Amino acid sequence: ARTPLMAGNWKMNLDHHQATHLVQKLAWTLKDAKHDYAAVEVAVMVPFTDLRSVQTLVDADKLELGYGAQDVSAHTDGAYTGEISPVMLAKLGCRYVVVGHSERRQYHGEDDALVAAKARSAFGQGIVPIVCVGEGLDIRKEGRQVEYTLAQVEGSLAGLTAEQAAQVVVAYEPVWAIGTGEVATPEDAQEVCEAIRGKLREMFTPEIADAVRVLYGGSVKSGNIAAIMAKPDVDGALVGGASLDAEEFAKIVRYQS
Numbered sequence: 001a002r003t004p005l006m007a008g009n010w011k012m013n014l015d016h017h018q019a020t021h022l023v024q025k026l027a028w029t030l031k032d033a034k035h036d037y038a039a040v041e042v043a044v045m046v047p048f049t050d051l052r053s054v055q056t057l058v059d060a061d062k063l064e065l066g067y068g069a070q071d072v073s074a075h076t077d078g079a080y081t082g083e084i085s086p087v088m089l090a091k092l093g094c095r096y097v098v099v100g101h102s103e104r105r106q107y108h109g110e111d112d113a114l115v116a117a118k119a120r121s122a123f124g125q126g127i128v129p130i131v132c133v134g135e136g137l138d139i140r141k142e143g144r145q146v147e148y149t150l151a152q153v154e155g156s157l158a159g160l161t162a163e164q165a166a167q168v169v170v171a172y173e174p175v176w177a178i179g180t181g182e183v184a185t186p187e188d189a190q191e192v193c194e195a196i197r198g199k200l201r202e203m204f205t206p207e208i209a210d211a212v213r214v215l216y217g218g219s220v221k222s223g224n225i226a227a228i229m230a231k232p233d234v235d236g237a238l239v240g241g242a243s244l245d246a247e248e249f250a251k252i253v254r255y256q257s
C-alpha cells in the first residue's frame with residue numbers, strides 16, 4: 001500500500017522568518033490533532049533561502065515533517081551562476097525536490113529532457129524528485145489531456161533506474177487548475193492519474209507502477225481534498241496557495257473540510 005503524501009508548494013512566498021513561523025504553527029496544529037505522519041506523510045517545498053531555517057527547526061524540535069526545494073540544478077558543481085546543486089540540498093536535509101513544475105516549464109523554458117536530467121541529478125544525491133506534469137487549457141479542450149500528459153511522463157522520467165523509478169513521486173497538475181480556483185473534478189484527476197500509472201507499468205514494471213505515488217495538484221483546498229483522495233490512483237496532493245495557511249494545510253493533510 002502506498003503512503004499518501006501531502007506536500008505544500010510555497011512557490012515564491014515567505015522569507016525565512018515567516019517560514020519558521022509557518023512550520024512551527026503547522027507542526028503544533030498537527031500535533032494537537034495527533035497526526036500520524038507514518039499514515040499520511042507531510043512535506044513542505046520551500047524557497048531556497050528558507051531551507052536552512054526549516055532544517056534548523058525540524059532538527060531542533062525533531063519534527064517528522066519532510067521538506068525540500070522547488071528546483072535543482074542538473075549539475076553537481078561548477079560554473080553555473082545562480083543554480084543550486086543537489087549536493088547543497090542534500091546537505092540541508094532535503095527529502096524531496098520539485099522538478100518540472102509548470103511555472104518553470106512555462107516561464108523558464110524547461111523541457112522534458114531537462115526535467116529528466118534534474119530528476120536524475122536529485123536521485124544522485126539521495127533526494128526524491130517530485131516530477132510535475134499536466135496539460136494546459138488548450139489541450140484539455142481538445143480532449144488530449146491523457147496523451148499529452150503521458151508524453152511528458154515518458155520524457156520527464158527518461159533514464160531513471162528501476163530503483164529510482166520505484167521511489168519517484170509524480171504530480172499531475174493540470175495547468176488550467178493551478179491558482180485559478182478551478183479544481184479538476186475527482187474524476188478528471190483519477191482519469192489522468194490512472195493513465196500515468198499505466199504508463200509507469202509500460203515504462204518500468206507493474207510492481208514499480210504500484211509503488212509510485214501519483215499526486216494531484218491544482219486549487220486543492222480543505223473543501224475538496226476528501227473527494228479527490230477517495231480516488232484509487234490519487235496518492236496525495238501538491239498544494240500551492242492553501243499551503244500558506246497552517247490551519248488550512250493541516251486540514252488538507254487530514255482530509256477534513
Ligand code: 13P
Nearest residue numbers: 009178179218219240241
Ligand atoms: P494552487 O494550489 O495554488 O492551485 O497551486 C497548485 C500548484 O501549482 C502546486 O504545485
